[in-house]
Amino acid sequence: MPVNESLTNERDMELVAFSVAGLKHCLEIRKILEIRRWSAVTALPHAPTDVLGVMNLRGAVIPIYDLAARFGLGKTEPNERNVVIVCAVGGKSIGLLVEAVSEILTIKNEEIQPTPDVQSAATKDCIFGVISIEEEMARVINLDFVVTVSASEAA
Amino acid sequence: MSQTNSIRDTFFEECQDLLEALDEGLNRIDAGERDADVVNAVFRAVHSIKGGAGAFGLTDLVGFAHTYETVFDEIRSDKLALDAPLIKVLFRGADHLVELVEAARDEDDFDASAHGAILGDLKNYLGGADEEEEVVFEPMALEFGVQDAGSVLEPQSAKRQYSIEFKAHEGLYKNGHDPLFLFRTLTDFGSVTAVIDPSELPDLTAMDASAPYLKWVLSVETEQTEAELLDVFDFVKGLCDLSCSEIDATVDSASLVGEAPAAPSADVTEQDNPIEEDRVPSAAGAPAAPAGKTADPGQSGGDKRPKPPAPSLRVDPDRVDRLINTVGELIINQSMMAQRVSQLDQEHRRDIEGDLEDYKLLARDIQEGVMAIRAQPVKPLFRRMARIAREAAHATDKLVRFDTSGENTEVDKTVIEGLVDPLTHMIRNAVDHGIESPEQRRASGKEDTGVIHISAAHRSGSVYIEIRDDGAGLNRPKIFDIAVSKGLIPSGADLSESEIDNLLFLPGFSTATEVSNLSGRGVGMDVVKNAVMSLGGRTSIASKTGAGTTFSIVLPLTLAVMDGMVITVTDETMVVPIASIIETIRATPEDIHSLDADGRLLSIRGNFVPIVDVAQRLNFNTPEQDREKVFLLVETASFGQTALAVDAIHDQRQVVVKSLEAAYGRVPGISAATILGDGKIAMILDPESIVQMAPSAHTHNLQREYLHACE
Numbered sequence: 001m002p003v004n005e006s007l008t009n010e011r012d013m014e015l016v017a018f019s020v021a022g023l024k025h026c027l028e029i030r031k032i033l034e035i036r037r038w039s040a041v042t043a044l045p046h047a048p049t050d051v052l053g054v055m056n057l058r059g060a061v062i063p064i065y066d067l068a069a070r071f072g073l074g075k076t077e078p079n080e081r082n083v084v085i086v087c088a089v090g091g092k093s094i095g096l097l098v099e100a101v102s103e104i105l106t107i108k109n110e111e112i113q114p115t116p117d118v119q120s121a122a123t124k125d126c127i128f129g130v131i132s133i134e135e136e137m138a139r140v141i142n143l144d145f146v147v148t149v150s151a152s153e154a155a
Numbered sequence: 156m157s158q159t160n161s162i163r164d165t166f167f168e169e170c171q172d173l174l175e176a177l178d179e180g181l182n183r184i185d186a187g188e189r190d191a192d193v194v195n196a197v198f199r200a201v202h203s204i205k206g207g208a209g210a211f212g213l214t215d216l217v218g219f220a221h222t223y224e225t226v227f228d229e230i231r232s233d234k235l236a237l238d239a240p241l242i243k244v245l246f247r248g249a250d251h252l253v254e255l256v257e258a259a260r261d262e263d264d265f266d267a268s269a270h271g272a273i274l275g276d277l278k279n280y281l282g283g284a285d286e287e288e289e290v291v292f293e294p295m296a297l298e299f300g301v302q303d304a305g306s307v308l309e310p311q312s313a314k315r316q317y318s319i320e321f322k323a324h325e326g327l328y329k330n331g332h333d334p335l336f337l338f339r340t341l342t343d344f345g346s347v348t349a350v351i352d353p354s355e356l357p358d359l360t361a362m363d364a365s366a367p368y369l370k371w372v373l374s375v376e377t378e379q380t381e382a383e384l385l386d387v388f389d390f391v392k393g394l395c396d397l398s399c400s401e402i403d404a405t406v407d408s409a410s411l412v413g414e415a416p417a418a419p420s421a422d423v424t425e426q427d428n429p430i431e432e433d434r435v436p437s438a439a440g441a442p443a444a445p446a447g448k449t450a451d452p453g454q455s456g457g458d459k460r461p462k463p464p465a466p467s468l469r470v471d472p473d474r475v476d477r478l479i480n481t482v483g484e485l486i487i488n489q490s491m492m493a494q495r496v497s498q499l500d501q502e503h504r505r506d507i508e509g510d511l512e513d514y515k516l517l518a519r520d521i522q523e524g525v526m527a528i529r530a531q532p533v534k535p536l537f538r539r540m541a542r543i544a545r546e547a548a549h550a551t552d553k554l555v556r557f558d559t560s561g562e563n564t565e566v567d568k569t570v571i572e573g574l575v576d577p578l579t580h581m582i583r584n585a586v587d588h589g590i591e592s593p594e595q596r597r598a599s600g601k602e603d604t605g606v607i608h609i610s611a612a613h614r615s616g617s618v619y620i621e622i623r624d625d626g627a628g629l630n631r632p633k634i635f636d637i638a639v640s641k642g643l644i645p646s647g648a649d650l651s652e653s654e655i656d657n658l659l660f661l662p663g664f665s666t667a668t669e670v671s672n673l674s675g676r677g678v679g680m681d682v683v684k685n686a687v688m689s690l691g692g693r694t695s696i697a698s699k700t701g702a703g704t705t706f707s708i709v710l711p712l713t714l715a716v717m718d719g720m721v722i723t724v725t726d727e728t729m730v731v732p733i734a735s736i737i738e739t740i741r742a743t744p745e746d747i748h749s750l751d752a753d754g755r756l757l758s759i760r761g762n763f764v765p766i767v768d769v770a771q772r773l774n775f776n777t778p779e780q781d782r783e784k785v786f787l788l789v790e791t792a793s794f795g796q797t798a799l800a801v802d803a804i805h806d807q808r809q810v811v812v813k814s815l816e817a818a819y820g821r822v823p824g825i826s827a828a829t830i831l832g833d834g835k836i837a838m839i840l841d842p843e844s845i846v847q848m849a850p851s852a853h854t855h856n857l858q859r860e861y862l863h864a865c866e
Contacts (some may be wrong), residue, residue, distance in 0.1 A: 024445065042828075042835060042837075043775070044819065045775065045825060045838070046774050046775055046822060046823055047822075056830050056835065056836050058484065059484035059488070060486055061815060061836055093818075
């Protein structure tokens with residue numbers, strides 16, 4: 001199962017499901033540090049559109065990404081109901097703006113299906129695969145992709 | 156030996172102390188103190204360095220230290236007079252010694268030609284005695300120093316020989332004692348030779364591995380009394396058999412060491428003696444102290460002993476940085492709470508405000524305390540500058556005395572490190588351009604020797620560093636002419652004296668018509684100014700023709716906290732470092748002049764300064780309206796004065812600097828971030844990079860236009 005290599009090796013895994021641009025996404029719970037209500041951020045000059053700015057998390061400066069914009073699904077208009085998922089990646093903390101968090105799923109590792117062959121390479125890179133939750137499809141996000149691309153853009 | 160490295164490190168650490176003692180001694184000699192104490196202190200310092208260096212096989216260092224020491228030996232025995240030229244050579248020798256030690260420590264090369272020259276100078280004073288043979292170093296010869304130092308003031312006979320018989324009981328080991336440490340302590344009193352008496356050792360088959368069988372016979376040559384020696388064994392009283400007796404020197408050497416010579420070098424035994432071997436690493440520093448103590452108890456022995464190192468704590472700098480960071484949070488948290496509380500209604504507020512005030516004071520105390528951990532005295536920095544001044548004086552054939560004051564002023568470590576280059580440059584400048592040649596000085600009625608004074612002081616939360624020379628002062632007409640010829644100012648410009656002085660800081664300005672190998676290597680005072688500015692400080696000049704020049708540097712105490720001006724750009728709150736702001740200007744539309752499509756100038760008291768729109772440079776989408784009413788006049792190294800157009804200026808406050816680069820990446824125009832009282836993050840503007848962000852051709856035009864406008 002090459003698709004799942006970067007995921008946990010345990011058979012059972014927990015995912016946090018949330019919606020981005022009306023679509024269901026999920027992220028492995030181990031990577032999530034906390035979930036916060038959206039509050040205004042400080043804009044960064046010369047930032048790409050998917051970087052909303054920086055937020056003060058108990059004295060640490062963390063960048064906030066708009067996941068919808070990052071996945072090319074249009075900009076999220078932040079409002080009070082939105083949440084920021086703070087996760088750890090590459091030794092840093094980053095925040096992801098999503099519309100709303102819905103549930104925590106426990107799934108078996110093999111339930112993740114490889115991304116179907118689609119044209120866009122970017123789409124393939126940004127998710128590990130898809131799972132089906134009650135007839136609905138959810139994408140499992142590859143967090144490393146979110147950061148690496150932004151780093152090259154920011155440079 | 157796995158310990159070799161740490162022992163080596165210890166040696167180099169001790170070398171620092173010894174070199175400091177050497178420097179201090181030389182300065183006292185230079186100031187006219189000629190008594191034996193001072194000379195001996197220097198001698199011992201050099202000797203200890205030689206001793207330690209020998210143990211590590213640093214032959215160049217040993218050779219040089221030996222020659223140096225021999226010169227001092229001549230001085231001690233009044234064969235050489237301490238006159239000004241000799242002192243100069245001694246200073247240069249000491250400087251070279253520092254270099255050799257540093258080269259040895261970093262396993263680097265040193266300047267071989269300088270080495271030869273200085274060595275030659277020193278040897279000239281020795282009258283070409285057959286020096287070379289003696290350079291061969293004997294590892295134990297450092298004991299010479301101890302004994303010689305003593306022998307200067309007291310006859311050799313003051314030394315007595317004791318024989319100590321020591322046999323440990325089982326309990327001694329069980330209690331965690333180690334005879335080796337005891338013996339080592341004895342070596343502080345004089346030379347010690349230990350011989351193991353294995354006569355009680357049973358046959359291997361009958362031996363109880365945990366039982367002690369060995370007996371030691373120690374022969375100690377010292378000026379200490381028997382009681383003092385036995386004090387060493389105080390802790391193991393009752394845990395050993397101990398006997399001590401004074402013996403005749405000759406009997407001793409014959410009976411115990413056998414073939415050891417009777418001369419003071421008795422301790423240069425070839426015997427592979429564990430105690431002696433262990434002595435070597437500590438020898439570099441240790442022997443000087445007891446020698447000073449024993450040499451003449453009647454005199455004020457205090458200052459000739461190298462100062463015992465003040466008790467200090469070695470802490471990983473990362474830990475301190477983490478602590479500083481956390482304290483930064485605390486301060487931010489405190490101001491957030493203060494802001495929240497101020498929004499409460501009167502009734503609730505009253506109770507809590509008093510407590511909050513206490514909290515604030517405590518937080519400030521903690522912050523100051525933590526910052527102080529990173530603070531270091533500027534003394535080592537000043538000593539380095541003294542060396543540079545001497546080198547520079549030597550290279551230019553000028554006579555220069557280097558004075559310091561306030562060398563115990565403490566400054567953040569990072570700031571000290573950042574000061575090395577600018578200060579070096581300024582000192583070289585002061586010697587090269589400031590101080591006149593002895594002939595010129597005499598002609599203008601001054602002493603032959605010029606004085607460069609460097610001082611440091613704390614004043615109202617900042618560090619002031621001043622470099623003052625008593626040279627000719629700035630040659631303003633010359634500076635003016637050069638600035639004109641380099642196209643930095645128009646030829647008819649009417650500048651005040653201080654404006655002319657400040658031309659020195661312009662990029663591309665260098666008064667040296669020829670590139671000397673000292674200052675003027677294509678880098679000018681603008682580099683100094685830049686370096687100081689990057690530390691959040693500023694520089695200024697004061698000069699009086701014929702009387703000298705003073706450069707002042709004002710620096711923040713720390714880099715973790717910064718004084719900033721809070722401003723608004725479109726809807727964003729930002730912070731501009733106070734250090735870079737010259738003044739804030741509220742301009743009327745008439746003061747703003749359009750140059751071309753997007754270039755505009757601001758007229759300030761008849762001068763035109765290019766305007767940089769911060770919002771535009773930062774790519775903030777701004778509706779074009781008549782926003783630009785407030786300007787910050789900033790000084791930048793690359794483009795001189797520039798007016799930054801912002802929307803509003805709020806207040807001035809201390810902010811805690813947070814790295815943005817670590818969290819996200821580099822952002823053009825922004826140096827870092829900070830957290831304001833309301834918990835929001837604010838960007839800290841970097842005026843230098845904001846100004847540089849413009850296409851340079853465009854700004855060049857602006858500058859040229861600016862010059863035209865001045866005409």
